[in-house]
Structures are given as C-alpha cells and as structure tokens.
Amino acid sequence: MQTTLTVTEAAEKLRVCEDTVYTMVRRKQIPHFRVRRRIFFRLESLDAWMKQQEAEIKAIAASNA
Template identity: 60%
Template sequence: MTNKRMSVQEAADYLGVHHDTVYTMVRTKEIPHFKVRSRIFFREHTLDQWIAAQEEKILKGVTA
C-alpha cells in the first residue's frame, strides 16, 4: 500500500480530469482530501479507496 501525498494537479492527473474539476469536487466535499493551511492534498491510497467505493455504487445500481 502506498501512502503517497499528491497535490491538486497530481490528483487531477491521477484521476484523468482537469484540476478545476478537482477544486470543484473539494469545494462540494465530493472527494476525500486534507489541507495544510490553505494547500489541498490527497493520499493515493485514500483516492484508490474512494474510486473503489464509487465503482461499487455504480455496480449496485446496475444490478439492483
């Protein structure tokens, strides 16, 4: 398990979205993150868990 810390741009690259999308998701509390003062960071492992949870929601919706 990796515990790599990522910036907004790194998280955007990891997720394959624009960094503005990540900022919007942070603002609306859609994505797990943490702040150090005004800087926003993400943990790779936490994002992987969040992605798996998103996939699980979709799979449950399809099979329900």
C-alpha cells in the same frame, strides 16, 4: 512511493481537469486534507474512494438491469 498527491497529480490520476478536482473538494465529494491553503490527497484514500465509487456505480447498474 509517494503517498501524498497535489491537486494536479490527483487530477491526472482521476483523468479530469484541475477545476473538477477543486469543485469536488469544495463540495466535499472527495477525501482530501489541507495544509494552510494547499489541498492534498492521500493516495490510499483516493484509491479507496475510487473503488467505492466503482462499487456504487456497479450496484446502481445491477439494480437497473
């Protein structure tokens, strides 16, 4: 199983466009690392980040209910 994703692959996984991923990287909103100028994502880190985002949204929704 591949554990490192490119920007294109991360965008597909998140179901957003590549520009959105680049913006999130620039704002340091998503876990990533660079090799020279290329941006990569660890699959495990991206999955954990997605779960964290989901938990935060659920917590906000629960507090507003």
